[in-house]
């Protein structure tokens with residue numbers, strides 16, 4: 001499944017950095033769209049769709065979301081073309097500035113209107129930046145209203161996690177990369193038990209909120225994998241009582257049905273009794289003795 005059906009979109013400075021990184025890991029499976037007023041965001045992105053906002057690069061939209069929205073809306077015709085084949089858009093952005101806060105909700109709305117499924121990962125400013133948070137909160141609400149899944153990422157938690165892994169949170173947001181890669185590989189590749197967009201739609205269309213996590217660990221230690229999932233740098237993750245869950249399990253060639261069952265058990269234990277669970281699995285040669293889980297949880 002490709003031909004422009006899967007699109008990773010980065011909006012704003014940080015969103016563009018993250019989208020480029022995530023796309024680099026799965027460029028055969030999906031397209032890349034970058035939206036920013038700062039043209040340096042388009043460097044090293046030869047095969048990307050780039051949408052510069054504003055006539056000149058020095059105009060910017062610094063902390064002016066309305067300006068970014070209006071610039072974005074001027075590009076509606078171009079965007080219609082880019083969005084035409086898209087069935088799933090994974091949107092990455094960071095809120096609190098101008099472009100991300102203003103253009104990302106408008107992009108999500110347009111993609112939705114075109115019939116695409118929209119999964120958004122939006123970072124919220126650090127706790128000690130109240131003015132940025134004031135811009136970010138209403139922007140997040142608009143994004144949520146226009147996305148099928150909208151996960152709120154905490155920059156505080158992302159930075160903390162990056163520090164513990166010894167990577168730079170701004171340029172190497174490993175959690176974001178893993179999540180996007182997991183989603184794209186889940187939906188874009190044939191596996192043992194194949195999942196597709198219809199499965200994802202049926203899970204996210206349940207009443208209530210939805211979120212997603214990714215975790216990797218020892219295939220013989222399902223609890224550890226589950227605990228890792230719960231430590232994702234999301235602003236909140238309360239999966240108890242969820243009524244829908246899509247699980248994609250990935251493991252090495254030696255992965256056994258028993259291991260798959262154990263991990264699925266750990267992830268679905270907290271769901272409601274009549275919860276809908278959709279399970280997919282595939283082999284991956286880079287996962288010797290390890291297992292990777294991508295979980296989309298809905299009906300929260």
Ligand SMILES: Nc1nc2c(ncn2[C@@H]2O[C@H](COP(=O)(O)OP(=O)(O)OP(=O)(O)O)[C@@H](O)[C@H]2O)c(=O)[nH]1
Pocket residue numbers: 011012013014015036037060061062063064094095096097098099100101124125126129132170
């Ligand atoms: N502390 C800190 N926060 C950052 C940094 N980069 C991004 N952020 C946070 O992420 C938010 C969005 O940043 P960008 O992606 O650069 O913003 P943008 O959407 O390009 O917005 P404008 O440049 O204002 O048009 C900011 O409001 C900050 O909360 C950084 O280097 N340090």
Ligand SMILES: [Mg+2]
Pocket residue numbers: 012013014038097099
């Ligand atoms: Mg910027």
